[in-house]
Amino acid sequence: GQQVQQSPASLVLQEGENAELQCNFSTSLNSMQWFYQRPGGSLVSLFYNPSGTKHSGRLTSTTVIKERRSSLHISSSQTTDSGTYLCALEPTGNTGKLIFGLGTTLQVQP
Amino acid sequence: NAGVIQTPRHKVTGKGQEATLWCEPISGHSAVFWYRQTIVQGLEFLTYFRNQAPIDDSGMPKERFSAQMPNQSHSTLKIQSTQPQDSAVYLCASSSGGYAEQFFGPGTRLTVL
Numbered sequence: 001g002q003q004v005q006q007s008p009a010s011l012v013l014q015e016g017e018n019a020e021l022q023c024n025f026s027t028s029l030n031s032m033q034w035f036y037q038r039p040g041g042s043l044v045s046l047f048y049n050p051s052g053t054k055h056s057g058r059l060t061s062t063t064v065i066k067e068r069r070s071s072l073h074i075s076s077s078q079t080t081d082s083g084t085y086l087c088a089l090e091p092t093g094n095t096g097k098l099i100f101g102l103g104t105t106l107q108v109q110p
Numbered sequence: 111n112a113g114v115i116q117t118p119r120h121k122v123t124g125k126g127q128e129a130t131l132w133c134e135p136i137s138g139h140s141a142v143f144w145y146r147q148t149i150v151q152g153l154e155f156l157t158y159f160r161n162q163a164p165i166d167d168s169g170m171p172k173e174r175f176s177a178q179m180p181n182q183s184h185s186t187l188k189i190q191s192t193q194p195q196d197s198a199v200y201l202c203a204s205s206s207g208g209y210a211e212q213f214f215g216p217g218t219r220l221t222v223l
Contacts, residue, residue: 042201042216044214097168
């Protein structure tokens with residue numbers, strides 16, 4: 001089954017609203033990373049967050065290893081936040097490779 | 111810092127032809143990863159080098175796909191006898207080593223006609 005599950009699959013917001021994106025995983029991990037991707041664009045790393053909470057501007061990432069979940073909070077959304085948000089984990093065992101979720105597609109309307 | 115560089119950005123091949131994709135990792139990074147992205151499967155790991163040595167190729171199709179890293183400044187992914195199902199965006203990433211943030215290149219969009 002899918003080792004990394006993201007929810008919701010898609011989300012539509014009005015500009016200014018907040019969003020909470022979830023990532024649940026069924027395996028133990030070395031690290032968790034969040035990415036942003038525009039259609040046809042490259043993956044932009046937002047957070048490298050193995051555990052705890054990190055902030056970057058309007059974005060906050062929280063990873064709780066014991067509960068096997070990570071979240072990405074977007075506050076005061078803007079139309080430029082539209083795109084796909086992907087979480088990825090590096091499983092334990094020093095494999096190096098990332099296992100990705102299928103992503104949350106966010107559309108922020110003006 | 112130019113980031114991870116991938117060439118070409120787009121490649122179109124006929125069925126049965128060979129395709130070679132190039133990746134230049136971020137200078138000083140010791141780990142290089144290849145992934146493939148499709149609409150249906152999402153992002154899938156292909157293979158991984160550390161200090162130019164192959165570490166994990168568990169995601170590579172056993173036939174027709176091969177990857178090398180002849181020096182620390184570039185890696186290649188070669189697909190022989192390309193098939194339409196090989197059409198995808200091939201992404202290269204690099205990191206400073208184990209348990210480290212991975213940075214992705216812009217990808218090569220391969221279209222097999």
